[in-house]
Amino acid sequence: MLVGGGIVGACLAEELAGTGASVAVLDAGTEAGRATRQAAGVAVPSLRYLGRPELYRWLCEGRARLDEDIRRLEPEHGPFSVARPILRALRASDAEAHAGRLDLLADAKWVGAEDLPGVAPGMKLPAERRYLLDPGGLMVDGARYLAAVRARCDAAGVSWHQDTEVRALTEHTGYAVAATSRGSFRADRVVVTAGAWSGGPLAPSLPVFPQRGQLVVLKPAAEVPLIFSSAFYLAPGVDGGVIVGATEEDAGFDESMTAAGVARLLMFAVSAVPGLSGATPCELRAGLRPATRGGEPLLGRIPDRSRTYVAAGHAGHGLLSARLSARGMSAGLVRDAWEEIPESMCPAVALAAGNDQEGHR
Structure with a gap:
C-alpha cells in the first residue's frame, strides 16, 4: 500500500505491480499528484550538488532512467517532454x-x-x-508524465483510491493499517510517498x-x-x-x-x-x-517501524529521479536488495548519522 499518488508513488506502484505484487495507492486529492502537477519540470541535475559526487551521479542515473521512460511512454501516451x-x-x-x-x-x-x-x-x-x-x-510536464505512468498502473491492476486522506498509520502483528477518510485499509507493508505531507501524523520523525x-x-x-x-x-x-x-x-x-x-x-x-x-x-x-536539509530523498524503512517505509524528500528533482527511486525501493521491498540506493538516503542515517546502521532497512 502506497500513501500518496504523485510521480514517485506512481512509478513505485508500477514497479511493484510489475513484480506481481498487489498494490493499492491512497491519495488525498481529488486528482493525483498535487505537487507533481505544479512542478516547473526542469529535469537536469542541479550544479549545487556537484560538490557531492555520489548524489550528483545518482541524479545523472535518474536522468538516464527518465530518458528510458520518455522513450517507453511517449509513443503510446503522447509527448510530455521537450x-x-x-x-x-x-x-x-x-x-x-x-x-x-x-x-x-x-x-x-x-x-x-x-x-x-x-x-x-x-x-x-x-x-x-x-x-x-x-x-x-530537458523539460518535463509533470501532469502528463504522471498521467502516462498512471495509465500503466491501471493496466497492471493497481488499485487507485482518490479523495482518500490517510489520517494515521499503525502496525500490528503481520500487517499494517491505514485509517483514512474512507475507512481502514490493511496491507502487508506501507510506503509513505506523500511528498511534503510525508511527515506529520503519518510519520512524525521524518525530516521532510x-x-x-x-x-x-x-x-x-x-x-x-x-x-x-x-x-x-x-x-x-x-x-x-x-x-x-x-x-x-x-x-x-x-x-x-x-x-x-x-x-x-x-x-x-x-x-x-x-x-x-x-x-x-x-x-x-x-x-x-x-x-530535506541535505537535499537527498529518504528511501527505506522508517526507524522504529517494521512495516512502514518512505520514499519522499526529492525536493526539486522529483521528476528527474522518481523512476530511479522507484526501482531502488522495489528491489528493496521485493528482494531485500537495498544496495541500489545510496546509504546516505536511508532514513535512519538521516535521523541518526554516525550510529551503527546495520540492518536499518
Whole structure:
C-alpha cells in the first residue's frame, strides 16, 4: 500500500505491480499528484550538488532512467517532454569551484561572451558571469508524465483510491493499517510517498518539510530556444509557453502566490530576455516541494517501524529521479536488495548519522 499518488508513488506502484505484487495507492486529492502537477519540470541535475559526487551521479542515473521512460511512454501516451540545451550563468567564484568537477559534465562547454549572441539570441546577459552550455537540457510536464505512468498502473491492476486522506498509520502483528477518510485499509507493508505531507501524523520523525515554489507561465511572441538557468530559470514548456521559475521559500504549507514572488520572477525574465516584456502571463502556479536539509530523498524503512517505509524528500528533482527511486525501493521491498540506493538516503542515517546502521532497512 502506497500513501500518496504523485510521480514517485506512481512509478513505485508500477514497479511493484510489475513484480506481481498487489498494490493499492491512497491519495488525498481529488486528482493525483498535487505537487507533481505544479512542478516547473526542469529535469537536469542541479550544479549545487556537484560538490557531492555520489548524489550528483545518482541524479545523472535518474536522468538516464527518465530518458528510458520518455522513450517507453511517449509513443503510446503522447509527448510530455521537450529537449533543449541548457545555458547556466555562474558567478566567477562558482565557476572556479566547479572547474575541477566538470568531468561529471562530459558534454558541457564554456561559452565566451563573444559567442553568446549566437548561442542565446535575444538575451541580455551580464558580462561578468561565466556561461556553461550543456546540450542535454530537458523539460518535463509533470501532469502528463504522471498521467502516462498512471495509465500503466491501471493496466497492471493497481488499485487507485482518490479523495482518500490517510489520517494515521499503525502496525500490528503481520500487517499494517491505514485509517483514512474512507475507512481502514490493511496491507502487508506501507510506503509513505506523500511528498511534503510525508511527515506529520503519518510519520512524525521524518525530516521532510515543505518548500514553496512559485512560477509564472508566459505566452511569448516567439519560442525560447534554450533553458536558461541563473538566479531563476527560463525554459520552454511542452505546450510552447515560457516557464519562469521558481522561488524557494519557507512558507509552511501555504501554497499561495504572492505579489513579491511574481514580481521577482517577471523582473528576472524581462531582464534576461527584454523581448518578453510584451509577453502575456497566462498561468500562475505554486507548489510545495518535499525538501530535506541535505537535499537527498529518504528511501527505506522508517526507524522504529517494521512495516512502514518512505520514499519522499526529492525536493526539486522529483521528476528527474522518481523512476530511479522507484526501482531502488522495489528491489528493496521485493528482494531485500537495498544496495541500489545510496546509504546516505536511508532514513535512519538521516535521523541518526554516525550510529551503527546495520540492518536499518
